[in-house]
Amino acid sequence: MLQLTINGESRQFVSVTSISDLLIELSLIGKRVAVERNGEIVPRGMHAATALDSGDQLEIVVAVGGG
Amino acid sequence: MNDPLVIAGKAYNSRLLVGTGKYKDFDETRRAVVASGAQIVTVAIRRTNIGQDTKAPSLLDALPMSEFTYLPNTAMCYTADEAVRTLRLARELLDGHDLVKLEVLGDPHTLFPNMPETLKAAEILVKDGFKVMVYCSDDPIQARMLEEIGVVAVMPLASLIGSGMGILNPWNLKLIIDQAKVPVMVDAGVGTASDAAIALELGCDGVLMNTAIASAQNPVLMAGAMKKAVEAGREAFLAGRMPKKYYSATPSSPASGMIGS
Numbered sequence: 001m002l003q004l005t006i007n008g009e010s011r012q013f014v015s016v017t018s019i020s021d022l023l024i025e026l027s028l029i030g031k032r033v034a035v036e037r038n039g040e041i042v043p044r045g046m047h048a049a050t051a052l053d054s055g056d057q058l059e060i061v062v063a064v065g066g067g
Numbered sequence: 068m069n070d071p072l073v074i075a076g077k078a079y080n081s082r083l084l085v086g087t088g089k090y091k092d093f094d095e096t097r098r099a100v101v102a103s104g105a106q107i108v109t110v111a112i113r114r115t116n117i118g119q120d121t122k123a124p125s126l127l128d129a130l131p132m133s134e135f136t137y138l139p140n141t142a143m144c145y146t147a148d149e150a151v152r153t154l155r156l157a158r159e160l161l162d163g164h165d166l167v168k169l170e171v172l173g174d175p176h177t178l179f180p181n182m183p184e185t186l187k188a189a190e191i192l193v194k195d196g197f198k199v200m201v202y203c204s205d206d207p208i209q210a211r212m213l214e215e216i217g218v219v220a221v222m223p224l225a226s227l228i229g230s231g232m233g234i235l236n237p238w239n240l241k242l243i244i245d246q247a248k249v250p251v252m253v254d255a256g257v258g259t260a261s262d263a264a265i266a267l268e269l270g271c272d273g274v275l276m277n278t279a280i281a282s283a284q285n286p287v288l289m290a291g292a293m294k295k296a297v298e299a300g301r302e303a304f305l306a307g308r309m310p311k312k313y314y315s316a317t318p319s320s321p322a323s324g325m326i327g328s
Contacts, residue, residue, distance in 0.1 A: 007114040026117060032127055033115060034160035036152075041159050059114065061156050065096060065126055066111025066142050067086025067228070067277030 086277025170202035222254035231258030260296035267300025
């Protein structure tokens with residue numbers, strides 16, 4: 001069981017080990033998102049190779065309308 | 068007329084930059100942006116809604132990155148650290164895109180820029196390789212300090228963000244324009260087409276607006292009006308206006324050849 005905080009919300013996952021797994025789980029794989037793990041940006045090319053640990057804080061952001 | 072706006076070495080035909088917020092839906096966003104003729108569009112960076120329908124249309128569908136230059140902003144950031152963190156995420160999000168709009172706000176009531184934090188963030192971002200366009204106060208000294216840091220455009224407010232009050236201090240804008248070696252854009256405060264024309268007539272290189280279009284009764288029609296106003300203002304600036312003469316009237320028609328003379 002992996003305990004993560006994603007965009008400020010606490011979530012639990014059973015079959016997630018990497019950032020890519022998490023994006024698949026959240027139906028965000030292939031979407032244009034940027035991911036920060038514990039305050040450090042994880043480049044898209046590193047999503048599959050970056051393992052997650054319980055307690056990790058993640059930010060997943062997108063572009064939205066704004067001035 | 069070939070008169071491009073050059074920002075960080077790249078030429079743009081349109082001198083109107085538009086925001087993409089406050090529209091009814093993405094269809095209206097797209098129609099307004101297209102009517103404005105803008106090539107550069109600002110976007111905000113926000114947390115994705117976890118669990119939301121990921122098939123729902125997104126801004127990227129309405130305004131594909133292949134058609135427009137995205138200008139990610141730091142709207143609602145109140146510290147240099149937040150702004151820098153946001154723009155680093157934006158660069159990752161947009162495949163290394165480094166042209167950004169920095170704004171560090173000082174106060175939720177006025178959305179006036181916090182200039183010490185803005186200068187601090189600009190310095191970090193420029194060192195980190197970003198091409199930084201900066202929302203700033205209409206203070207020529209602050210604008211000069213930003214330029215010395217190496218920003219690619221200074222963007223003083225004409226009046227408060229979202230106020231539509233127009234250009235309240237043209238004299239300060241003129242001071243900034245006269246000294247600047249980088250493009251100067253009015254960012255914030257434009258309410259209607261004549262405000263945009265005045266900005267360009269003063270010698271601003273461009274105008275950035277969102278609310279003036281999005282909050283018009285007919286945003287798409289206003290977007291077209293803004294396009295024309297920016298073009299008219301620019302052409303008037305290049306043409307060079309006649310001098311103002313307060314002391315006498317001069318008729319446009321010949322004084323001689325009057326009947327009965």
